[in-house]
Amino acid sequence: RAKAAGGNRFEFADAEADARAITRHGLTNALPAALERGEFFIEYQPLVHLHDGSVHGAEALVRWSHPQYGVLGPDRFIPLAERTGLIVPLGRWVLEEAVRQARNWQRQHGGSSLRINVNLSPTQLHHPGLVADTVAVLENSGLAPGALCLEVTESALIGADDELLEPLRRLAALGVDIALDDFGTGYSNLANLRRLPVSVLKLDRSFTKGMQQQPANPVDVKIVEGIVALAHSLELAVTVEGVETGAQAAQLRDLGCDTAQGWYYARPGAPDRIHTLSLSDAVPTAS
Numbered sequence: 001r002a003k004a005a006g007g008n009r010f011e012f013a014d015a016e017a018d019a020r021a022i023t024r025h026g027l028t029n030a031l032p033a034a035l036e037r038g039e040f041f042i043e044y045q046p047l048v049h050l051h052d053g054s055v056h057g058a059e060a061l062v063r064w065s066h067p068q069y070g071v072l073g074p075d076r077f078i079p080l081a082e083r084t085g086l087i088v089p090l091g092r093w094v095l096e097e098a099v100r101q102a103r104n105w106q107r108q109h110g111g112s113s114l115r116i117n118v119n120l121s122p123t124q125l126h127h128p129g130l131v132a133d134t135v136a137v138l139e140n141s142g143l144a145p146g147a148l149c150l151e152v153t154e155s156a157l158i159g160a161d162d163e164l165l166e167p168l169r170r171l172a173a174l175g176v177d178i179a180l181d182d183f184g185t186g187y188s189n190l191a192n193l194r195r196l197p198v199s200v201l202k203l204d205r206s207f208t209k210g211m212q213q214q215p216a217n218p219v220d221v222k223i224v225e226g227i228v229a230l231a232h233s234l235e236l237a238v239t240v241e242g243v244e245t246g247a248q249a250a251q252l253r254d255l256g257c258d259t260a261q262g263w264y265y266a267r268p269g270a271p272d273r274i275h276t277l278s279l280s281d282a283v284p285t286a287s
């Protein structure tokens, strides 16, 4: 890399940082027009019941089909949209589109109970229209509130006061599930969990990684065991992310986790794939 540059190493690093800043700047400026032109699309990743592998629902994951750079993942543009506030209209679009899609799946399956998970950013949590927008989207689509799960990261709720929690409480009272995403990475006070209107913990991938090894990392096993016990005692369901192998899935199932998501089952993809996968909904529970 900056090898031959010798004393110019720092200049080189600066130039690289400059290039990144210019790209970020360009992407930030392009966001509003991209939303208008319909350059965003959603991939869906199934969530399955660990006990029988049947499909529980799907998480909506947004992507940007950029005319120059190709498909960009959310980590490239969500932070930019957060900073400029564009996340509010973008997030509303994702919610509307994902809820409409979920309703379509349900219609195609004659009242199947498929559910949809949608991610919320901190800025959306602070936006005063959150509850009204969500209620309107549900009413327009005909999706039952209980079929929607909003995912909020643990770090977004650290130190949250009652004012910030109020909209989530109202949504929860309507029957919308709230999941604590990336759980375990935010160093939140566990006692604080009782205050939060959440019904699902989504255990971060970093904890399930240790289950990929054979034998599983004993410390990670203990941690997952403890979190599952705590969650279940508070009547919260546990979802695990980043399940990449069958052994990992079996281990997590044996530890009592409820639902799972990961490449082992399916990568995020087009909505019609969920349709075929969810046919296993009809498969009776294997012991």
Ligand code: C2E
Pocket: 045, 060, 061, 062, 073, 074, 075, 078, 091, 094, 119, 120, 121, 151, 181, 182, 241, 242, 243, 244, 261, 262, 263, 264, 268
């Ligand atoms: P997240 O909500 O924790 O989503 C899970 C991420 O893990 C997704 O990355 C998914 O593609 C990836 N993943 C799933 N299974 C596996 C696996 O088995 N192995 C590995 N290594 N990775 C797996 P993605 O799609 O890049 O999304 C990254 C983050 O961007 C999401 O993390 C979420 O926080 C955020 N995001 C995505 N869509 C939206 C959105 O519509 N609105 C907001 N506010 N944030 C979003």
Ligand code: MG
Pocket: 059, 119, 151, 181
């Ligand atoms: Mg999520």
Ligand code: MG
Pocket: 181, 182, 202, 204, 241
């Ligand atoms: Mg997550």
Ligand code: MG
Pocket: 182, 204, 205, 241
């Ligand atoms: Mg994550």
